[in-house]
Amino acid sequence: MSKFDEKVAMYVDNAKELGLNIPTELLTKVAKGLGPSIYLGDASLVSGSDAEELGRVKANFLVKKLGLADSPELDAAVKEAVTAMGSSNRNKHRAIVYALLVMKFKKESVYA
Numbered sequence: 001m002s003k004f005d006e007k008v009a010m011y012v013d014n015a016k017e018l019g020l021n022i023p024t025e026l027l028t029k030v031a032k033g034l035g036p037s038i039y040l041g042d043a044s045l046v047s048g049s050d051a052e053e054l055g056r057v058k059a060n061f062l063v064k065k066l067g068l069a070d071s072p073e074l075d076a077a078v079k080e081a082v083t084a085m086g087s088s089n090r091n092k093h094r095a096i097v098y099a100l101l102v103m104k105f106k107k108e109s110v111y112a
Contacts, residue, residue, distance in 0.1 A: 007031060007038050011095050018085055022099045029111035030102065031095040033065075038095060046092045048082035061098055066107045077104050 001009070008028050015022045037043040047053045058074045068074060081100040085092045102108055 003039065004031070007095075011093055014091070014093060015096055015099075018089070018096075020084060020096065020100065022096065022103065026099050026102065026108060026111065027095060030099045033111065034095055034098070044094055046082065046094050046097045048079075048085075048087070048092055054078050054082070057097065057101075062101060062105075066102070066105060066110055068105060068107075077101060080104070 008024070008031050011027045011031060012022075012024050015027065031038050034044075046057060054075070057078050058070070062068045062074045062077070063070055078097075078101070081097045081104070082092055084100055085096065102111065
């Protein structure tokens with residue numbers, strides 16, 4: 001099993017443990033889109049308590065990657081995705097957070 005496949009399997013397992021119904025295919029595509037950052041400690045995680053980090057998720061992922069217009073709804077969606085992973089969960093994997101956001105805004109076509 002490649003390192004990439006191991007990461008995707010970990011994301012799938014983690015999502016299931018958290019009760020999140022994310023298709024494996026979507027998680028695989030999101031992880032592939034994140035490139036080498038999935039192998040880097042801090043870069044592979046989202047800090048739910050860091051306002052700057054949450055702003056970057058909104059600006060770089062929701063606005064630039066998914067093409068959504070900046071609005072307060074995006075801030076709420078990022079917080080919702082982080083909350084879905086659990087406030088006590090220290091490992092909020094970026095791939096899972098992004099997949100949740102893709103599903104929320106029905107932007108799976110970006111990864112088609």
